[in-house]
Amino acid sequence: xxxxxxxxxxxxxxxxxxxxxxxxxxxxADLFFNHIILGALLIIQVYxxxxxxxxxxxxxxxxxxxxxxxxxxxxxxSQKGGRQFRELNEAFKEIIEAYKQVKIEKEAQFEYLKLxxxxxxxxxxxxxxxxxxxxxxxxALDMLQTxxxxxxxxxxxxxPRFVEEIEQLQENESKLIEVPVKGENKRLSVHISSxxxxxxxxxxxTFQDIEKEINQSEIDAWHKLIRILTHEIMNSVTxxxxxxxxxxxxxxxxxxxxxxxxxxxxxxxxxxxxxxxTIQKRSDGLLGFVEDYRKLARIPQPQKEAFALKELFEAIxxxxxxxxxxxxxxxxxxxxxxxxxxxxxRKQIEQILINLLSNSIQALEHAAAPQINLSAYEDHAQIVVxxxxxxxxxxxxxxxxxxxxxxxxxEKGSGIGLSLSRNIMSLHGGTIKxxxxxxxxxxxxxxxxxxxxxxxxxxNTL
Numbered sequence: 490x491x492x493x494x495x496x497x498x499x500x501x502x503x504x505x506x507x508x509x510x511x512x513x514x515x516x517x518a519d520l521f522f523n524h525i526i527l528g529a530l531l532i533i534q535v536y537x538x539x540x541x542x543x544x545x546x547x548x549x550x551x552x553x554x555x556x557x558x559x560x561x562x563x564x565x566x567s568q569k570g571g572r573q574f575r576e577l578n579e580a581f582k583e584i585i586e587a588y589k590q591v592k593i594e595k596e597a598q599f600e601y602l603k604l605x606x607x608x609x610x611x612x613x614x615x616x617x618x619x620x621x622x623x624x625x626x627x628x629a630l631d632m633l634q635t636x637x638x639x640x641x642x643x644x645x646x647x648x649p650r651f652v653e654e655i656e657q658l659q660e661n662e663s664k665l666i667e668v669p670v671k672g673e674n675k676r677l678s679v680h681i682s683s684x685x686x687x688x689x690x691x692x693x694x695t696f697q698d699i700e701k702e703i704n705q706s707e708i709d710a711w712h713k714l715i716r717i718l719t720h721e722i723m724n725s726v727t728x729x730x731x732x733x734x735x736x737x738x739x740x741x742x743x744x745x746x747x748x749x750x751x752x753x754x755x756x757x758x759x760x761x762x763x764x765x766x767t768i769q770k771r772s773d774g775l776l777g778f779v780e781d782y783r784k785l786a787r788i789p790q791p792q793k794e795a796f797a798l799k800e801l802f803e804a805i806x807x808x809x810x811x812x813x814x815x816x817x818x819x820x821x822x823x824x825x826x827x828x829x830x831x832x833x834x835r836k837q838i839e840q841i842l843i844n845l846l847s848n849s850i851q852a853l854e855h856a857a858a859p860q861i862n863l864s865a866y867e868d869h870a871q872i873v874v875x876x877x878x879x880x881x882x883x884x885x886x887x888x889x890x891x892x893x894x895x896x897x898x899x900e901k902g903s904g905i906g907l908s909l910s911r912n913i914m915s916l917h918g919g920t921i922k923x924x925x926x927x928x929x930x931x932x933x934x935x936x937x938x939x940x941x942x943x944x945x946x947x948x949n950t951l
Contacts, residue, residue, distance in 0.1 A: 504534045518711040547927060612677075614694040616641055623691070632698050634671050655681065655694055661870075665699075668810075676700050714830075722775070729771050732764040788912050791834035798831050798874070799824040805842055805863070809850075813861075818853055823864040831865075831872055831937060837913045838874075841921075844906040845876040845933050852931060853879030870939050877932040883925040891923060 511527040514520045612629030616622055620641045630637060633651065638644050645652040654666040663680045666933055679696040739757055740747055767935045803820040813820050831838070844860060853859035883891065892911045907921075914921045918938050925931040 496541065497538075500534065500538045504531070504538060507531050507534055508806075610697070612694075613618045616692045616694070617689055629696070629786060632670070632675065632677070632696070651677075655679065665766060726775075729768050732768050734762045736761055769906060778809050788909070788916065791837055791913070791916050793832050793917075795830050795832045795836055796835050798829050798872075799827060799837060801831075801835065801842075802863055802865070805839060805846065808843070809846055810852060813845070814848055816853065816859065818861060820861045820863060821863070823866075825864075825866045828874065829865055829867065831874075833917050833937060834913075837917075841910040841913055841935065842874070842876065848906065849876060849878035849880060852882075853878055854880075867939075868936075872937045873936040874937070875932055876929055879900040879930050882927040882929060883923070883930050884927060887926075888923055888925060892921070 507527060507530050511524070511531060512524050514527070558872050600938045606624070606626045610628055611626060611627070613626045614622060614629055622639055622641060622644070625637060633644075633648055635644065635647050638647075641652070648668065648670075648693050651666070651668045651793070654664070654668065657677065658664055658681045659679065660683050662679065665676060665678055667676050669675075675698055677696045678699045679694065681695075682693050686694065714784070739760055772944070799822075802824065806820055806822060809820070811843035842863070846863070849861045853861070856879060861880050864877075865872065865874045867873075892907050911921050912936060920936045922934045923931070926933075
């Protein structure tokens with residue numbers, strides 16, 4: 490660009506000299522032809538200067554238009570205009586080549602992304618604004634058995650239930666929905682998120698058909714439950730059957746006929762009484778087992794209300810104080826923030842916590858410095874309530890079974906406490922998880938979704 494500046498300066502200087510000469514002889518009649526020559530020279534110099542500057546402008550305009558239109562086939566000649574234009578054109582070529590390479594890489598990445606989206610087994614729908622569908626991949630089309638629509642309203646016409654469920658979801662919310670597709674109900678796990686791209690709002694809907702996974706989980710759960718039911722029932726029925734057979738043998742003679750009243754002595758009556766008491770005991774146990782199962786299967790719907798967790802912890806502490814003092818166990822409670830509230834069925838949550846504390850008390854039977862921590866805190870979009878102890882812990886291979894109905898790690902445990910707790914948490918839209926280090930600690934965590942009623946602000950006005 491230095492040579493361009495120098496050439497421009499020279500042209501302007503020559504133009505100025507010509508204008509000075511023209512002004513110097515202007516008005517002299519004897520130099521008439523000199524006027525004509527200098528005037529023509531002045532016009533030629535102005536034209537040359539304009540042409541020289543405009544050539545740069547044309548090349549620059551051509552370059553900018555090619556960038557704006559993504560036209561990288563344009564060429565810039567380096568043969569004309571001297572060294573300064575050769576340098577300018579070479580710079581333009583390098584920039585065009587760089588943009589061309591960026592575009593190639595961008596298109597390659599886009600094609601790669603489309604390939605991934607096409608082969609991923611999750612349905613994806615991207616909506617620009619409120620109506621325009623910018624992306625709907627093949628798994629989404631297969632799951633919904635629908636056409637490749639370009640507008641959300643078209644999908645609303647063909648799948649009103651699906652669209653209705655989606656529009657009820659909030660940002661970053663997930664839900665399990667059931668929608669009819671070609672006369673068949675499909676269970677879909679749906680998640681919705683949003684983004685702003687180039688000042689345009691986008692909604693990204695991802696969903697997956699989890700029918701097979703749910704069926705397999707249900708089958709596994711039934712297998713576990715049947716094994717436990719079979720084990721418990723056989724434990725009660727087998728001795729009842731055996732004792733009944735023994736009693737018949739005591740009451741019959743060798744020919745299989747009933748003994749005469751006079752043949753029944755005191756020892757025989759004692760044996761019969763013992764057998765009957767045992768049968769009654771086993772029958773009562775079986776009835777208790779059935780009653781526990783009925784409790785597990787008939788949990789009432791939660792009656793939710795907003796309450797302070799600190800107040801709940803204090804009430805539980807007072808309730809369990811005698812048992813804790815008897816076992817010399819220290820209970821530490823913590824609520825952060827101090828005015829943390831929960832929207833749930835207070836009685837049911839209290840039932841869960843009492844059950845977990847009772848389990849911890851039993852686990853701390855042989856602990857040197859027994860301690861239980863009952864805490865609550867916020868974790869992003871969740872409220873977490875934890876019960877932890879420094880007791881014996883739970884074996885790793887049993888952690889995934891402790892929530893199975895009637896499975897218990899304790900000799901006299903019914904095995905329904907944790908199952909009941911998990912069902913209650915499910916009715917609240919939450920989850921319960923357990924972690925343990927053998928001989929060190931066990932933590933049970935209750936995760937509750939935040940709601941507009943469950944907030945950290947004080948609810949003294951309620």
